[in-house]
Amino acid sequence: MKEQPVAGYESKVSGTDITNTKVGETKVEGTKTWKDDNAKDRPEMIKVDLLQNGKVVDTKEVTAETNWKYTFEKLQAYDANGVAYKYEVKEQPVAGYESKVSGTDITNTKVAKLTVEGTKTWNDNNATDRPSTIKVDLLQNGKVVDTKEVTAATNWKYAFADVEAYDANGVAYKYEVKEQPVAGYQSDVHGYDITNTKVGETKVEGTKTWNDNNATDRPSTIKVDLLQNGKVVDTKEVTAETNWKYTFEKLQAYDANGVAYKYEVKEQAVAGYESKVNGTDITNTKVGETKVEGTKTWNDNNATDRPSSIKVDLLQNGKVVDTKEVTAASEWKYMFEKLQAYDANGVAYKYEVKEQQVAGYKSELKGYDITNTKVGKTKVEGTKTWNDDNAKDRPEMIQVDLLQNGTVIATQEVSKATGWKYEFKDLAAYDENGVAYKYEVKEQPVAGYESKVLTSQIQK
Numbered sequence: 243m244k245e246q247p248v249a250g251y252e253s254k255v256s257g258t259d260i261t262n263t264k265v266g267e268t269k270v271e272g273t274k275t276w277k278d279d280n281a282k283d284r285p286e287m288i289k290v291d292l293l294q295n296g297k298v299v300d301t302k303e304v305t306a307e308t309n310w311k312y313t314f315e316k317l318q319a320y321d322a323n324g325v326a327y328k329y330e331v332k333e334q335p336v337a338g339y340e341s342k343v344s345g346t347d348i349t350n351t352k353v354a355k356l357t358v359e360g361t362k363t364w365n366d367n368n369a370t371d372r373p374s375t376i377k378v379d380l381l382q383n384g385k386v387v388d389t390k391e392v393t394a395a396t397n398w399k400y401a402f403a404d405v406e407a408y409d410a411n412g413v414a415y416k417y418e419v420k421e422q423p424v425a426g427y428q429s430d431v432h433g434y435d436i437t438n439t440k441v442g443e444t445k446v447e448g449t450k451t452w453n454d455n456n457a458t459d460r461p462s463t464i465k466v467d468l469l470q471n472g473k474v475v476d477t478k479e480v481t482a483e484t485n486w487k488y489t490f491e492k493l494q495a496y497d498a499n500g501v502a503y504k505y506e507v508k509e510q511a512v513a514g515y516e517s518k519v520n521g522t523d524i525t526n527t528k529v530g531e532t533k534v535e536g537t538k539t540w541n542d543n544n545a546t547d548r549p550s551s552i553k554v555d556l557l558q559n560g561k562v563v564d565t566k567e568v569t570a571a572s573e574w575k576y577m578f579e580k581l582q583a584y585d586a587n588g589v590a591y592k593y594e595v596k597e598q599q600v601a602g603y604k605s606e607l608k609g610y611d612i613t614n615t616k617v618g619k620t621k622v623e624g625t626k627t628w629n630d631d632n633a634k635d636r637p638e639m640i641q642v643d644l645l646q647n648g649t650v651i652a653t654q655e656v657s658k659a660t661g662w663k664y665e666f667k668d669l670a671a672y673d674e675n676g677v678a679y680k681y682e683v684k685e686q687p688v689a690g691y692e693s694k695v696l697t698s699q700i701q702k
Contacts, residue, residue, distance in 0.1 A: 266319040270329050272346030274310035277412035278339070281352055289334040290348065292317075294327050301334075352412030355404050360419060360434030362398035366427070366500035369440055377422040378436065380405075382415050389422075440500030444493050448507060448522030450486035454515070457528055459590045465510040465609055466524065468493075470503050477510070477608065510609030511535060514583040514590050532583045534593050536610030538574035541676030542603070545616055553598040554612065556581075558591050565598075616676035620669050624683060626662035630691070641686040644669075646679050653686075 250266055270292060278284055292300040292314045302312045320326055331348065333341045339350040358380060366372055380388040380402045390400045408414055419436065421429040427438040446468060454460055468476040468490045480488045496502055507524065509517045511534055515526040534556060542548055556564040556578045568576045576595075584590050595612065597605045603614040622644060630636055644652040644666045656664045664683075672678055685693040 268317050268319040268329070269313060269315045270317065270331060270346055271311070271313040272331060272348060274304055274312070274333075275347065275349045276310070277349060277410075278352035278408075279411070279413040281412070283338065285336055288336055288350075291332045291334060293330040293332060296328075296330075350412075351410070352408040352414075354407035356407045356417075357401055357403045358405055358417050358419065358434055359399070359401035360436060362392055362400070362421075363435065363437045364398075364500070365437060365498065366440035366496075367502070369500065371426065373424055376424055376438075379420045379422060381418045381420060384416075384418075439498060440496040442495040444495040444505070445489060445491045446493065446505050446507060446522055447487070447489040448524060450480050450488070450509075451523065451525045452486075453525060454528040459514065461512055464512055464526075467508045467510060467609075469506045469508055471497075472504075472506075474508075474608075474611065510611075513593050530583055532581050532593070533577060533579045534581065534595060534610055535575065535577040536595060536612060538568050538576070538597075539611065539613045540574070541613060541674070542616035542672075543675075543677040545676070547602065549600055552600055552614075555596045555598060557594040557596060559585075560592070560594075562596075614676075615674065616672040616678075618671040620671040620681070621665060621667045622669065622681045622683060623663070623665040624697070626656050626664070626685075628662075635690065637688055640688055643684045643686060645682045645684060647673075648680075648682075650684075 272290075274288060274290075276284060287303050287305045290302050290304055290312050291298045292302070294317075300314055302314065304310055304312045314329075317329065318327065331343060331346050333343070333348050333350070335341070336350060338352065338354060340353045342349050342351070360378075362376060362378075364372060375391050375393045378390050378392055378400050379386045380390070388402055390402065392398055392400045405417065406415065419431060419434050421431070421436050421438070423429070424438060426440065426442060428441045430437045430439065448466075450464060450466075452460060463479050463481045466478045466480055466488050467474045468478070470493075476490055478488045478490065480486055490505075493505065494503065507519060507522050509519070509524050509526070511517075512526060513532050513534075514528060515532070516529045518525045518527070536554075538552060538554075540548060551567050551569045554566050554568055554576050555562045556566070558581075564578055566576045566578065568574055578593075581593060582591060595607065595610050597612050597614070599605070600614060602616065602618060604617045606613045606615065624642075626640060626642075628636060639655050639657040642654050642656050642664050643650045644654075646669075652666055654664045654666065656662055666681075669681065670679065683695060685695070687693075
């Protein structure tokens, strides 16, 4: 006796009894998905276990080479009693990730905790009105999610602990801190450290007095320089229209370290008069002799090719009557002494100074003070290189931006017609303070390409 075949069953005959047992094969396949924003520390390989009725019966290594897909093939679908096996998959643990299985697909999401901590620094010269407490906000992707009170009791340190490092898609949160406003202080954040600098305004005012018996050659205007910690930061013209009074307003009261500035005034030299300062008041007294003195200032960021000496001509009524060599040994100061104040007719001489030309510098005069500013031209040029195996969809043209101290000031179109070369010419090498500009280039985005700049060479 023999049973005719029954699809999906295995037939066995025992005497005159026939037993049919369910048989067949199956497979288990799935895909691994990463929610980690393409993390650099993503493993190159994971292991997926196949469980048959809860027991591991096979393991697969899964990599990017298979697009993170896996398949367990030729699996027995039924046991000896024809009961279907239950197949499941489970990923072996991956550090820094949370694994979830949906059917036979596996999703790994980046997870971690972190601490945001920092220190509060006061630049205020131990001001007596410093507050006893401040508040620091924690921002997660730009939104305030927590706030800490910070005091001297913790040495002005703070910490936000056990903060989620990644969102539900495994993308790292951006955490920032921001101090709630403190009156009289400017807050600056560097990383998670906060520095508060004392800020405020003040003014300097004074009066000009003439001891000259109402001389007919009294000047109609004088110039008063304001010195901040010994350096000229402003100049005022003072006349009889203001009763010879002057005011410097809205001055910064504190430096970057919160230390109060020392303000002084100094009158620019007036031929035929001796000037004396008492506090912020200035008195000019008529004298028979006079002197001309000034300071040479270099706006060149301490250039290595700065000359070791300069020559300053003294002009009397427009004619050169004396010359001084000025060097760093005299702190770039010069003085012409014991000058005749008046000519044979009693008319006051007009004294001026003029610097003899210095190559590579532009000379400017303010009173008798001379400022030399570094000048010159430069250029930025480079080549575009394509690492794309001569791709057919390579663009015919790209655009290269020129940045001066971080700001785009010019753009050039670059193409094969120029050999993928570009050049920005006749660029000012120095700013108004004689400090060299920092020039950089940046390619405007090209779809499907990653751009890298090597000096002024652009590589795709």
